[in-house]
Amino acid sequence: MGKTVLMIKVPSVNSVTLDPGKYQFECWGAQGGTGLTNNVKLYEGGRGAYVSGVIDLKDKTELYLFVGGRGEDGDTSKRAIGGFNGGGNGGIDEDNEDAGSGGGSSDIRLVNGKWNDRNSILSRIIVAAGGSGSVDNSYGAPGGSLSGLKVTSTSKPEYSYSTTNQTNGYLLGIGQSGKDHQSTPSSGAGGGYYGGIAAEGVIDSLYLAVSSSGTSFVSGYEGCNAVDEYGKHTNSPIHYSNIVFEHIVMKDGREIFPSPSGKKEMGHQGNGAIRISFYNGIIYQPSCVRHNLPVLSFACLQVIIIFLS
Numbered sequence: 001m002g003k004t005v006l007m008i009k010v011p012s013v014n015s016v017t018l019d020p021g022k023y024q025f026e027c028w029g030a031q032g033g034t035g036l037t038n039n040v041k042l043y044e045g046g047r048g049a050y051v052s053g054v055i056d057l058k059d060k061t062e063l064y065l066f067v068g069g070r071g072e073d074g075d076t077s078k079r080a081i082g083g084f085n086g087g088g089n090g091g092i093d094e095d096n097e098d099a100g101s102g103g104g105s106s107d108i109r110l111v112n113g114k115w116n117d118r119n120s121i122l123s124r125i126i127v128a129a130g131g132s133g134s135v136d137n138s139y140g141a142p143g144g145s146l147s148g149l150k151v152t153s154t155s156k157p158e159y160s161y162s163t164t165n166q167t168n169g170y171l172l173g174i175g176q177s178g179k180d181h182q183s184t185p186s187s188g189a190g191g192g193y194y195g196g197i198a199a200e201g202v203i204d205s206l207y208l209a210v211s212s213s214g215t216s217f218v219s220g221y222e223g224c225n226a227v228d229e230y231g232k233h234t235n236s237p238i239h240y241s242n243i244v245f246e247h248i249v250m251k252d253g254r255e256i257f258p259s260p261s262g263k264k265e266m267g268h269q270g271n272g273a274i275r276i277s278f279y280n281g282i283i284y285q286p287s288c289v290r291h292n293l294p295v296l297s298f299a300c301l302q303v304i305i306i307f308l309s
């Protein structure tokens with residue numbers, strides 16, 4: 001990794017003006033809050049996703065950095081409010097299984113505004129998804145990649161893709177709030193490129209009360225579907241600004257990727273984060289650094305050679 005230009009690890013909005021040059025942008029989505037199981041926090045909310053890309057700025061550029069907040073934990077005395085930047089609120093019940101709220105996404109925008117301002121949301125060029133909250137004997141869903149994730153088992157960290165993806169979800173940038181229910185309410189959905197869709201409350205099959213995580217987006221990444229300035233899908237992965245990233249990495253919240261401190265982590269816990277660093281031709285690749293240098297795989301060496309060329 002190159003020298004860090006700036007790193008933000010608290011939920012917030014920040015602006016930065018970058019001189020022309022090559023930079024690596026990294027975003028970590030926030031984790032969902034922990035819901036209650038008979039008034040005890042047993043199963044954690046879904047961990048955040050990670051995205052990274054290299055950008056070659058030709059002009060001085062002002063950017064706005066929105067760092068997502070971790071979802072709040074379930075609480076029998078008050079509703080869990082969604083994490084900053086798109087996490088949905090948690091649902092509540094009549095006794096002790098109040099749901100965690102969704103984690104917010106972390107993104108970088110060209111247009112400033114309130115976090116949920118439509119034009120500001122449409123100007124996002126890179127987004128890392130937040131995880132959904134957990135509830136009643138079930139984990140939350142980890143932040144998604146091209147697709148969101150849902151939970152497929154009670155009491156187990158087992159997941160599959162949800163219906164939230166590059167063109168479908170609750171809203172661009174906003175996860176849906178969980179539904180109140182007498183027995184088991186649904187958790188807050190995660191924020192993301194598309195925020196996740198909320199599940200329904202349930203009596204049994206408790207995992208069905210876990211809402212979807214959000215999705216991630218990086219301009220130029222194959223499989224992404226960008227919107228134009230009016231919010232209409234273009235079926236192209238390239239943002240309307242024509243800003244395109246290279247050397248893109250997109251990992252969902254179940255995977256191993258670099259942590260903000262430069263180590264590695266499996267899914268991102270807690271609040272989201274954003275780092276901008278000078279690009280020096282080397283990108284931290286967790287799949288490579290698991291090995292010591294002498295046993296670097298050929299594939300890893302190829303990656304490094306490509307980055308250096």
Ligand SMILES: [Ca+2]
Nearest residue numbers: 093094095096
């Ligand atoms: Ca309650």
Ligand SMILES: [Ca+2]
Nearest residue numbers: 093096097183
């Ligand atoms: Ca209950």
